[in-house]
Amino acid sequence: MSENEVKPLDYNRRDFLKGGSVATLMGLMGGVPLFAKPGAEPVGESKPDTAKYKVAIIGLGRWGREILNTLTLAPGAKPGYQVEVAGICDNYPSALRRAGELVPGAIKTEDYTTLLANKDIPAVIIATPTHKHAAIVIAALKAGKHVYCEAPLANTIEEARAIALAAKDAPKQIFQAGLQDRSDPERLFLLPFIREGNLGKNLFTRGQYHKKYSWRQQSPNAQREKDLNWCLDKTTSLGLLGETGIHPLDQATWFYNQKPAAITAFGSVMAYAEDGRDVADTVQAVCEFRGGARAMYDATLGNSFEANYEVFYGTNGAILIRDSKAWMFKETDSPLFGWEVYARKTQFYTEFQTTGISLMAGASKGAVTPAKEGDAKPALSGALFSALGSFVRNCNDYTNAITDYTDNFGDDAEGLVKHLAEKVHRRAAAGYLEGYQATVTVVKANEALLTGKRVEIPRELYELK
Amino acid sequence: MIKMKMRTLITAPAVVLLAMALSSSAADKTRFNAKPGKDMKVRLEGTSTVHDWQVEGPIIAGNLTVGEGFPTEPGMAAKPGKLDAAVDIRIPVNSLKSIEKDGRPYSDRMDEVMQEKLKSPPNRNITFHLTGLELKETAKTKDDPYLCEAKGELAVAGTTNKITFPVSILPLAGKRIKVSGKTSISMKDYKVEAPVLVGILSTGDKVTLSFEWPVMQAAAPKAVEAAAPK
Numbered sequence: 001m002s003e004n005e006v007k008p009l010d011y012n013r014r015d016f017l018k019g020g021s022v023a024t025l026m027g028l029m030g031g032v033p034l035f036a037k038p039g040a041e042p043v044g045e046s047k048p049d050t051a052k053y054k055v056a057i058i059g060l061g062r063w064g065r066e067i068l069n070t071l072t073l074a075p076g077a078k079p080g081y082q083v084e085v086a087g088i089c090d091n092y093p094s095a096l097r098r099a100g101e102l103v104p105g106a107i108k109t110e111d112y113t114t115l116l117a118n119k120d121i122p123a124v125i126i127a128t129p130t131h132k133h134a135a136i137v138i139a140a141l142k143a144g145k146h147v148y149c150e151a152p153l154a155n156t157i158e159e160a161r162a163i164a165l166a167a168k169d170a171p172k173q174i175f176q177a178g179l180q181d182r183s184d185p186e187r188l189f190l191l192p193f194i195r196e197g198n199l200g201k202n203l204f205t206r207g208q209y210h211k212k213y214s215w216r217q218q219s220p221n222a223q224r225e226k227d228l229n230w231c232l233d234k235t236t237s238l239g240l241l242g243e244t245g246i247h248p249l250d251q252a253t254w255f256y257n258q259k260p261a262a263i264t265a266f267g268s269v270m271a272y273a274e275d276g277r278d279v280a281d282t283v284q285a286v287c288e289f290r291g292g293a294r295a296m297y298d299a300t301l302g303n304s305f306e307a308n309y310e311v312f313y314g315t316n317g318a319i320l321i322r323d324s325k326a327w328m329f330k331e332t333d334s335p336l337f338g339w340e341v342y343a344r345k346t347q348f349y350t351e352f353q354t355t356g357i358s359l360m361a362g363a364s365k366g367a368v369t370p371a372k373e374g375d376a377k378p379a380l381s382g383a384l385f386s387a388l389g390s391f392v393r394n395c396n397d398y399t400n401a402i403t404d405y406t407d408n409f410g411d412d413a414e415g416l417v418k419h420l421a422e423k424v425h426r427r428a429a430a431g432y433l434e435g436y437q438a439t440v441t442v443v444k445a446n447e448a449l450l451t452g453k454r455v456e457i458p459r460e461l462y463e464l465k
Numbered sequence: 466m467i468k469m470k471m472r473t474l475i476t477a478p479a480v481v482l483l484a485m486a487l488s489s490s491a492a493d494k495t496r497f498n499a500k501p502g503k504d505m506k507v508r509l510e511g512t513s514t515v516h517d518w519q520v521e522g523p524i525i526a527g528n529l530t531v532g533e534g535f536p537t538e539p540g541m542a543a544k545p546g547k548l549d550a551a552v553d554i555r556i557p558v559n560s561l562k563s564i565e566k567d568g569r570p571y572s573d574r575m576d577e578v579m580q581e582k583l584k585s586p587p588n589r590n591i592t593f594h595l596t597g598l599e600l601k602e603t604a605k606t607k608d609d610p611y612l613c614e615a616k617g618e619l620a621v622a623g624t625t626n627k628i629t630f631p632v633s634i635l636p637l638a639g640k641r642i643k644v645s646g647k648t649s650i651s652m653k654d655y656k657v658e659a660p661v662l663v664g665i666l667s668t669g670d671k672v673t674l675s676f677e678w679p680v681m682q683a684a685a686p687k688a689v690e691a692a693a694p695k
Contacts (some may be wrong), residue, residue, distance in 0.1 A: 422503060
């Protein structure tokens with residue numbers, strides 16, 4: 001994930017029931033919210049002295065700071081998962097100082113190897129510029145750390161493969177790729193719904209990222225400015241397709257359960273032609289799946305209309321997903337599910353003559369009977385919060401499971417690996433294979449953009465060898 | 466010199482006899498160690514005012530040491546009565562996780578609350594020490610288990626109580642035994658505060674504990690060598 005990604009908090013503050021937003025239109029048209037089941041209600045509070053799991057963050061640009069904010073300030077962070085940011089690292093002193101104000105007790109260093117050598121910190125989150133991931137991730141895995149590596153894993157398939165293979169060779173350690181949507185409760189709820197064919201025949205999906213924002217950062221120091229603007233240089237950046245497109249394109253492959261067969265892409269520097277960048281600020285891509293469905297994606301830094309969302313279209317209906325919320329529209333001739341009788345419905349926009357149906361994951365009949373406006377709660381947390389929560393809890397569980405196993409059954413490495421794989425549950429998250437495969441897709445998408453040609457992707461390229 | 470010879474004459478046979486007794490004692494006992502894997506499971510089931518709940522764990526560590534007469538092979542003859550067996554078991558509280566009825570994970574928060582109520586730390590394990598095992602019914606065929614009654618001391622959350630419960634012993638090929646059992650315990654007896662959310666739910670006091678414990682024969686201990694006379 002680029003450190004330039006729009007902060008999710010921006011979305012949460014936006015009220016898209018006002019104004020001409022797609023979600024407003026969808027609401028008027030009868031789009032009804034689809035809610036994932038909230039987490040189980042806490043029974044009592046965690047003891048204040050519950051031990052906290054220590055993590056370090058390497059890379060404190062915009063996205064690294066977003067991760068730091070989420071871990072330290074997100075509502076529900078305590079109790080929820082008990083985490084302590086025990087170390088932070090950036091090679092830019094000003095970034096380190098600024099981030100350090102949030103975690104005054106953390107180790108602050110410009111040298112990431114200091115944190116890798118620290119035995120008290122079992123896990124690291126790597127949010128450096130994409131082209132710097134490989135060396136740090138591989139070193140962290142060698143040092144025995146659990147690793148969260150932002151997506152895309154790397155700028156090249158070779159480096160992505162090296163990262164993924166290093167993670168595969170460290171089965172006692174958690175490796176999580178920064179495809180945070182894979183941990184999002186709302187998307188986890190939608191996954192079986194779409195895969196089971198509830199939208200009918202899948203036709204296509206469309207995603208967009210629109211934000212008027214140049215990506216350019218400034219610094220009085222010329223070298224620092226060059227480093228800060230790595231994403232505007234095609235030698236170090238996969239551009240919008242890689243840094244923002246990876247999420248909806250991965251989501252399409254995840255929901256459709258297929259890998260892309262080919263990609264066509266276009267891009268130009270349109271809005272910021274005067275600043276000398278050679279990375280497109282406006283892009284479009286069409287991803288072809290072997291089953292016939294397509295994923296379309298467009299992104300621009302030149303316009304903010306409708307911001308970010310994805311829509312999945314099928315012959316029976318469509319689902320709009322924005323952040324961690326979703327709305328469903330059923331076609332009038334689509335077969336009944338049966339539970340529509342009990343579901344909340346919103347009056348359809350008169351010109352379209354359709355009623356939208358409220359979906360609620362894990363709901364009983366009583367739970368989905370018509371409720372007062374505002375009663376239903378949205379999924380408890382954004383995708384990043386869920387992803388980091390999965391990471392910390394998975395790391396904690398692995399650490400405990402390894403201790404339990406070795407204390408009781410001795411130093412049986414093979415048995416331990418088998419025990420971890422078969423008996424220790426891992427919360428939903430993207431692993432090294434998903435991270436590698438998503439990176440392959442966007443590297444090829446960028447290749448299509450740069451060459452102006454349709455790029456076919458052989459199946460074997462998605463295999464990790 | 467004569468005294469020394471006399472001492473040697475008296476001492477040497479005693480040493481040999483002692484060595485023979487020790488090696489004989491060791492040869493009579495067979496040790497089985499817990500074998501982690503897909504068949505090993507401990508399960509807790511309980512109720513609440515909202516819904517029934519279930520917890521499972523994949524680790525039952527410990528060992529079973531048995532003497533003569535204990536059925537260790539399928540279809541082995543065994544007379545009802547007291548069995549020569551010693552068992553000590555540890556179940557790490559950390560390894561216990563709440564699940565849905567279909568086995569999917571249920572709730573991280575419930576797991577945290579459970580650990581607090583089981584007072585872990587410092588009581589990181591649920592432990593069981595066997596004090597007596599009686600064979601009630603011998604196996605009808607070589608595929609059937611031997612039905613026994615076990616008595617022992619169960620420690621939960623730092624409190625120990627004596628319990629008695631039925632146990633089934635199923636010898637398997639490859640020097641393995643599967644021990645299974647089920648019992649009901651009361652949280653109050655172990656001073657475990659049943660979780661309550663005032664006005665929303667309360668948890669039932671009774672908990673059913675069941676387990677499947679596969680063990681595998683360890684390598685036989687070496688016999689003690691008789692000391693050579695000087």
